Amino acid sequence: MNYLPDTIDPQDVVTTIGLISDTHMPQRWPRLPTAVSQIFADVQMIFHAGDVGELWVLDELSRIAPVVAVHGNDETEDATRELPYQQLVTVAGQRLLIWHSHYANRVDEMHARRGGDLREGLLRNIARAKSAGARLIHFGHWHLPLVFEHDGIVAVNAGAIASGNPYQQQTIQTVALLFVLRDGRCHITHVNLAEPERPYTPQTDIEAGFAGNLAVYGRSILAPDLHFLRKADLSEIYRTDRGAFLSVWLPLAHRVWAGEKPHVELAELLTVVKTADIKEGTRQKIITVLKSESELSN
Structure with a gap:
């Protein structure tokens, strides 16, 4: 498959690099999609921009080509420990920077999310690349495919394979190919x-901010009778036992992500909670929270 435009001679391509991010495997997506292997069939390297999930994801990608990866903000303990925050790679005389783009400090990260301004975040990426002398920066975190150029530096987000949280679905899954050309340009x-x-062609509208773009690439998997979960921000359930709740929730969510059903409904969630292999005290707390929040939302 030829992913180059007619205006570029394949002979002018020095290196082809596969760009991927936000796989979140296997928590939010069970395995590497076969389409990734097809798309990356001719690449010489693969850059993973974080939120990998379990490290076997990188092993699978390495069957296609050598992998350079960084960790994200929503990782397994192993990935956070073993992968760097950012990585500089030099290819054909060009410095290329990889990072997830989250703030290392969670307080700073949560503060940055309040604004929802894409341009501000993109300029932060450009500044990061500039400080490293990089021609291009590949970042993740946003789950939005895009290309942005400023001051001669290109910022690219490959998009995502999995959703940004367990209660959403990534409706358009994307990766990207980076072609490094002999004249120093990149496509x-x-x-x-x-x-x-x-x-x-990415549909991301930089001026629309995060809120205006998330609906293009994702959707809620909550049925109408579970929409209160977003209002409550899941705080009560998470305080009860986040691990126990996710062990109940994720099998239901995977059925939606696999296309077996459109939503997760309150009735089926309560049914599973009542029979799940979790501590009895935790079970009763989760049931109480679900029922009370549901009643408050009606």
Whole structure:
């Protein structure tokens, strides 16, 4: 499959690099989609921009080509421990920077999320690349495919494989190909995993902010009778026992992500909680929270 435009001679390509991010495997996606192997078939390297999940994801990618990866903010303990915060790679005389783009300090990260301004975040990426003398920066975290250029530096987000949280679905899964050219320029092609035979044009609107773009690439998997979970921000359930709740929730969510059903409903969630292998005290607390929040939302 040819992902280069007609204006670029394939002979002018020095290196092709596969760009991927936010796989979150296996918590939010069970395995590497076969389309990734097809799209990356001719790459010489793969850059993973974080939120990998379990480290076997990188092992699988390395069957295609050598992998350089960084950790994200929503990782397994192993990935956070073994992978760096950022990584500088030099290819054909060009410095390329990889990072997830989250703030290392969680307080700073949560403060940055309040604004929802894409341009501000993109300029932060450009500044990060500039400080490293990099021509291009590949980042993740946003789950939004895009290319942004400023001051001669290119910021690219490959998009995502899995959703940004357990209560959403990534409706358009994308990766990207980075073509490094002999003259020092770079060309980026995004590819939608649902249509791997052709390039994909990102629909991200930088001026629309996060809120205006998330609906393009994701959707809630909560049925109407569970929408109160977003209002409560899950805080009460998480304080009860986040691990126990996710062990109940994720099997239901995976059925939605696999396309077996459109939503997770309150009735089925309560049914599973009542029979789940969790501590009895935790079970009763979760049931109480679900019922009380549901009543308050009606």
